[in-house]
Amino acid sequence: MLLTIGDVVRIRADKELGSVAGVAAHRAAGSVVDVQMNGRVLRTVRPQEFESSPRGFRPMIKARALIRLLFIGLGFGAAVMNGMYVHGLGASLAVTVFVTVTSVTTVSGGLINLFNRPRRFRV
Numbered sequence: 001m002l003l004t005i006g007d008v009v010r011i012r013a014d015k016e017l018g019s020v021a022g023v024a025a026h027r028a029a030g031s032v033v034d035v036q037m038n039g040r041v042l043r044t045v046r047p048q049e050f051e052s053s054p055r056g057f058r059p060m061i062k063a064r065a066l067i068r069l070l071f072i073g074l075g076f077g078a079a080v081m082n083g084m085y086v087h088g089l090g091a092s093l094a095v096t097v098f099v100t101v102t103s104v105t106t107v108s109g110g111l112i113n114l115f116n117r118p119r120r121f122r123v
Contacts, residue, residue, distance in 0.1 A: 001047055009035060009050045011043070017053075018043065068112055075108025 003009075007020045018035035021042060025031050035043050035050065060068075083100035091099070 079103035
């Protein structure tokens with residue numbers, strides 16, 4: 001199960017809702033999750049004792065959209081440079097197109113995943 005700090009979870013035993021405040025690993029007990037309940041009360045529960053609620057998507061803000069556009073532009077720039085370099089080495093048109101498309105997806109997707117992803121923990 002992947003969790004992010006702030007995810008909303010429901011404890012199965014008493015049907016209470018809370019948000020994930022932290023994750024800890026113990027030798028004897030395995031992984032435990034700190035859940036913040038109403039009134040700033042922290043409860044420590046095991047991952048088998050709760051279920052996570054569906055994750056809602058926040059609307060994209062302008063700053064994040066501009067960052068994503070910048071990363072796609074950097075991907076296209078790197079792809080053009082790689083394509084020109086491979087073509088200059090004497091590669092065929094098919095290899096040049098393959099390298100260019102692969103470069104766009106790798107560079108832009110890698111940058112987007114590196115900087116715009118939620119931090120999740122495996123429990």
